[in-house]
Amino acid sequence: MMNNIEEHVKTYENYVLNYAKHPSEDLLYQCSELGKLLAFNEFSLEEVVSLHQACLRKFTHLLTAQQVINSFDLLTEVTVQQSLWLKREIELKANAQCQISKQLLIEKSLISSFPDVLIKLSTELNLVEKNEHFSRIFGNKIIKNKTDFFSLFEQASDISDLLIHIENSELRSSLKMNLISMNNEILPCKVTIILLKDINHINDGFLCIIRDLRDLLEASAQLESAHQMIHDVIEAMPVRIYWKDIKQRYLGCNSAYLEDLGLEQSHCILHKTSEQISASFFNNNLEQQVLKQNIPFHDAERQITLINKEQIFIKEIIHPLKDLKGDIYGIICFYENINELKEKDKENQRLSNNLNQSQRLESIGRLAGGIAHDFNNMLSVILGYTQLMERDRNIFAQEDKCIDYLGRISAAADKAKLLTEKLLTFSRKQILQPYSIELYAHIKKTITTYSSIIEEDIFISLEGEDKYYVLADANQLDQVILNLLVNARDAMIEKKSTEQKQINLSLNTSDDNKYVIFTMKDTGVGIPEDIKNQIFEPFFTTKRDIGTGLGLATVFGIVTQNKGEIIVNSELGIGTEFNIYWPLNPNVNTITTDAKQIYKDNEFNKEHATLLICIVEDEEPVRKLMESVIHCAGYTVMSFESGELLFDYLNDSQSAPALLISDVILPRGENGKDIAELFLRIYPESKVMFVSGYSNDILSKRGIILEGVTYLKKPFDIDNLLNMVKQLLSTNNAIA
Numbered sequence: 001m002m003n004n005i006e007e008h009v010k011t012y013e014n015y016v017l018n019y020a021k022h023p024s025e026d027l028l029y030q031c032s033e034l035g036k037l038l039a040f041n042e043f044s045l046e047e048v049v050s051l052h053q054a055c056l057r058k059f060t061h062l063l064t065a066q067q068v069i070n071s072f073d074l075l076t077e078v079t080v081q082q083s084l085w086l087k088r089e090i091e092l093k094a095n096a097q098c099q100i101s102k103q104l105l106i107e108k109s110l111i112s113s114f115p116d117v118l119i120k121l122s123t124e125l126n127l128v129e130k131n132e133h134f135s136r137i138f139g140n141k142i143i144k145n146k147t148d149f150f151s152l153f154e155q156a157s158d159i160s161d162l163l164i165h166i167e168n169s170e171l172r173s174s175l176k177m178n179l180i181s182m183n184n185e186i187l188p189c190k191v192t193i194i195l196l197k198d199i200n201h202i203n204d205g206f207l208c209i210i211r212d213l214r215d216l217l218e219a220s221a222q223l224e225s226a227h228q229m230i231h232d233v234i235e236a237m238p239v240r241i242y243w244k245d246i247k248q249r250y251l252g253c254n255s256a257y258l259e260d261l262g263l264e265q266s267h268c269i270l271h272k273t274s275e276q277i278s279a280s281f282f283n284n285n286l287e288q289q290v291l292k293q294n295i296p297f298h299d300a301e302r303q304i305t306l307i308n309k310e311q312i313f314i315k316e317i318i319h320p321l322k323d324l325k326g327d328i329y330g331i332i333c334f335y336e337n338i339n340e341l342k343e344k345d346k347e348n349q350r351l352s353n354n355l356n357q358s359q360r361l362e363s364i365g366r367l368a369g370g371i372a373h374d375f376n377n378m379l380s381v382i383l384g385y386t387q388l389m390e391r392d393r394n395i396f397a398q399e400d401k402c403i404d405y406l407g408r409i410s411a412a413a414d415k416a417k418l419l420t421e422k423l424l425t426f427s428r429k430q431i432l433q434p435y436s437i438e439l440y441a442h443i444k445k446t447i448t449t450y451s452s453i454i455e456e457d458i459f460i461s462l463e464g465e466d467k468y469y470v471l472a473d474a475n476q477l478d479q480v481i482l483n484l485l486v487n488a489r490d491a492m493i494e495k496k497s498t499e500q501k502q503i504n505l506s507l508n509t510s511d512d513n514k515y516v517i518f519t520m521k522d523t524g525v526g527i528p529e530d531i532k533n534q535i536f537e538p539f540f541t542t543k544r545d546i547g548t549g550l551g552l553a554t555v556f557g558i559v560t561q562n563k564g565e566i567i568v569n570s571e572l573g574i575g576t577e578f579n580i581y582w583p584l585n586p587n588v589n590t591i592t593t594d595a596k597q598i599y600k601d602n603e604f605n606k607e608h609a610t611l612l613i614c615i616v617e618d619e620e621p622v623r624k625l626m627e628s629v630i631h632c633a634g635y636t637v638m639s640f641e642s643g644e645l646l647f648d649y650l651n652d653s654q655s656a657p658a659l660l661i662s663d664v665i666l667p668r669g670e671n672g673k674d675i676a677e678l679f680l681r682i683y684p685e686s687k688v689m690f691v692s693g694y695s696n697d698i699l700s701k702r703g704i705i706l707e708g709v710t711y712l713k714k715p716f717d718i719d720n721l722l723n724m725v726k727q728l729l730s731t732n733n734a735i736a
Contacts, residue, residue: 117210120196123203125149137212139182154178154186162193163206171195179210188213243321243332248273248287251330262307278307290318290331301338312337381412417715434562436585437477439468439516440507446481447505454489457501464507468516471585476558483551484520484578491524491576509584515564516584521577527570535568555580611729612655615639616646616662616675617691622714626661626691629718630725642666643675656683658729664692687728691716 117137120129127143134141143149150156158177166173174192181187194207234241234254242253250269258266261277269277274284290297297318305311316335320328385405389395395402444462454460485503492501501523508517527535534540536556555578559566563583570576613635617623620641627639638657640646643666650657660679662672676688693714712724 114209116212117208119143119208119210121149121206121208123205125206128205134210137179137181137187137210141182152179153191154180159191159193162191166193166195166206167203171197176213188217239334239336241332241334243330244287245330246291246328248284248291248331250277260306287318287331287333290320291328294320294328296320312339313342314338375416378412378416382409382416385409385412414717434471434473436469436587437472437474439470439477439518439582440464440466442474442477443481443505443507443518446478447485450482450485454485454503455492455501458489458492458503459501460503460505462505466507466509468507468509469585470516470582472562472582476562480555480558480580483555487551488520488522488524488576491522491526495524510581514584515581518580518582519577520580521575523575526572526574527568527576528572532568532570536566609634609636611658612636612638613659613661613725614646614650614657616641616643616660616666616672618642618663618666622663625718626721629721633722633725635725642668643670643678646675647678650682657686659687659689659725661689661691661725664690665694687731689724689728 114131114133117133118131119127119134121143122128125143125146125148127149138152141148141152143152150159153159155177158175162173162175172192172194174190176188176190179187179189179191190211190213192209192211194209196204196207198204237254238256240254240257240260242257243251245251249271250273251271253266253269258264258269261269263269263277286297286300297316299315299317301313301315303311303313314335315338316333318331318333321330321332323329385408389402389405395405440462447460447462488503495501502521504519504521506519506521508519509515510517531540531542535552537553540553556566559580559582565581567579567581568576569579613630615623615626615630615637617626617639618641623639623641627637631637638649640649643662646660657679660676662675664672666672666675672690672692676690680686680688687710689710689712691712691714710724710728712721
C-alpha cells in the first residue's frame with residue numbers, strides 16, 4: 001500500500017507543476033480526484049496542503065511568479081473540493097450508520113415478536129440472535145457450533161440434509177421433523193431454513209424458523225375425529241343421505257344411498273350429476289327449486305323405482321347448504337323408505353275400523369231390546385188398522401175415518417222405517433255424508449227414537465228451540481247423542497228409585513257465535529277427579545260388566561274429527577255435565593222438513609212438463625211408485641227395467657233427459673254407476689241421482705264407490721225424493 005501512496009504523491013507533484021505552467025480544467029479535475037484518493041488513504045487536509053507546499057518549494061526555481069500564483073489557485077480549489085467531498089462522505093456515513101441502527105432495531109423487533117421460534121445463525125452455525133420462544137422451549141441452551149445446533153433435533157441427519165439442500169439449490173426450504181425440548185420432550189415441528197447473503201451475494205449466515213406443530217396436530221386430530229363422527233352418524237342414520245354442489249354434482253353420500261343406486265364405492269358418483277349415474281328417479285327440478293329460492297323442502301311423499309326395479313314410497317327433505325357468509329354452495333337431501341309405515345298405516349286404519357265396528361256392535365246390543373219392542377208396537381198398529389180396513393167394507397165411504405186410519409198406518413210405518421234405519425246405521429260401515437242439519441229438531445227426533453233404551457223413571461228435557469244449523473253426518477250425531485244418553489242412564493243406575501233421575505239437554509251459542517254448545521247434564525253419581533282425564537281413553541270403563549269403554553272414546557273422536565271440543569264438569573253425588581262445542585255452519589243451506597210446504601212446492605207445475613226424467617229400476621213396484629210420484633209433480637217421466645232399455649229408447653228419441661234416476665245394483669251384470677257414466681258422455685249437461693237399499697260397504701265390496709254424488713236410500717220418503725229432484729235440476733253440476 002505504501003508504494004501506491006508514493007506513486008500518488010509523485011503524480012500529484014506532476015499535476016501541480018503542469019498546472020502552474022499550463023492551467024486547465026482537466027488538470028484541476030485530476031488534482032481534485034487525486035486529492036480525494038489521498039484523503040481516502042487517510043491523508044488529512046493539512047497533509048495535502050503540506051504536500052502542495054513541498055511541491056512549490058521543490059520547483060520554485062523552475063517557476064515564474066505567475067506560475068507560483070497559479071499553483072496556489074490550484075491548492076485553493078483542491079482544498080475546497082476535498083473539503084466538500086469529505087463533508088458529503090461524513091454525512092453519507094452518518095446516514096448509513098443511522099439506517100443500519102434502524103434496521104437492527106427492526107430486525108430485533110421482528111425476531112422478538114415472531115410467533116414461532118426464530119434464531120439467527122452465523123455461517124458456522126453460531127447463535128447470533130434468538131427470541132423468547134426459543135427460551136420457552138430450549139431454555140438457556142447455548143449454541144456455539146454446528147454440534148450444539150444439531151443437538152436440538154432428534155435426528156441430526158434431518159437438519160443436516162436440509163442445510164445441504166439449501167446451500168446447493170435453494171435459498172429457503174422446510175421440513176417436518178422432531179425436536180428435543182429442555183425437558184427431553186419430543187416435539188413435532190416444522191423447520192424452515194433461510195440462507196442469508198450480504199450485498200456481495202456472499203453467504204452471511206442462516207435464519208431458522210421452528211414452528212411447534214403440537215396445537216396444529218391436536219386440532220387436526222380433533223377435526224379428523226369430528227369428521228369421523230359425522231361420517232359414523234350419517235352412516236348410522238336409517239335414511240338415505242346425499243349432498244351436492246350448486247351445479248347438482250355429488251359431493252358425498254352414505255352407504256344406504258349407494259345401495260339404492262346399486263353401487264359400492266362413493267367415489268363412483270363424486271363430481272357427477274344424477275343423469276350421469278342413471279339416478280333419474282330423483283327430482284332434479286325440486287333440487288333446482290331449493291337452490292334457486294333458498295327455501296327448504298319438507299316431507300314430500302312419492303313413489304320411486306330403484307335401479308333394481310323395486311318400487312318404494314319415500315318421504316324426502318331437501319335443505320340448502322350455506323357457508324359462513326350465508327351464501328348457498330349446495331344442497332343436502334334426506335329420504336327414507338316408508339313402505340313399512342304405509343303398511344302400518346293400513347293396519348292401523350283396519351284396527352280403527354274394527355274398533356269403530358265394535359262400538360257399533362255395542363250400540364246394536366244396547367238398541368236391540370228397545371227397538372224390537374218399539375218395532376213390534378209399530379207392526380201391531382199397521383197390521384191392526386190394515387185388518388180393520390179390510391173387514392169394514394164401507395170404510396172408503398167414510399172419508400174422514402179412512403184418512404185417519406191411513407195416517408196412523410203411515411205414521412207407524414215412518415217410525416218403523418226410522419228404527420230400521422238406525423239399526424242398519426250402527427251395524428254397517430259407510431261413507432260420511434255431512435250436510436246442514438238443524439240441531440234442535442234432530443236431537444228431538446233422536447231422543448224419540450232412542451227413548452226405549454232409557455229407563456221409564458228417568459225424566460228427559462230439551463231446552464233451546466232456536467234454529468242452530470251445523471255441518472255434520474247425521475249418523476255420527478246420533479252416535480254422540482246415543483252414547484251420552486247411555487252414559488247418563490248408567491250413571492244413575494245406583495241411585496235409589498225414590499231419588500229424582502234427570503237428563504237435561506240444552507242448546508246455546510258460544511260467546512264468539514262460532515259454535516253451538518250442546519249440553520247434556522245428568523243427576524248421576526258423578527266422576528271422581530282422579531279419573532276425569534281418562535274417561536275418553538278407549539276401553540277405559542268404571543262400569544265393570546256392563547261397559548266396554550268405547551262409548552265416550554267414540555264421542556271424543558267424532559267431536560274432534562268435526563273440529564269441535566268437549567268439556568266435562570262433574571261433582572261426586574251431584575251429577576255430570578258434558579258441554580260439546582260444535583262449529584256452526586256459516587253457509588246455511590237447509591232442506592225444509594215441513595211436509596205441507598214440500599207438497600205445496602212440488603205441486604203440479606206446468607214448467608216441469610218440459611223436463612224429461614228417466615228412471616232405471618229393476619223392482620217394478622218401486623219403479624212404478626217413483627214414476628207416479630214424479631209425474632204427479634208435473635214432470636215428464638219414462639221408466640225402464642234396465643240400462644239397455646234406457647239407451648234403446650234414447651237412441652230413437654230426439655229428447656234430451658234433464659235427469660237420470662238409477663238404482664245402483666241391477667240384474668244381468670249392470671250397475672247404476674256405469675250407466676250414469678255412459679249417460680253423461682251422451683248428455684253432459686244432464687244430472688244423475690242414485691237410489692239403493694244396500695249399505696255403502698256392500699256397494700264398495702262390489703267395486704262401486706259412491707262419493708260426491710246424490711244418493712237416496714231406500715226406503716225413501718216421497719217428499720224427500722221430490723225435493724232432491726228439484727234441487728238437482730236447479731244446480732249446475734252433472735252429479736251433485
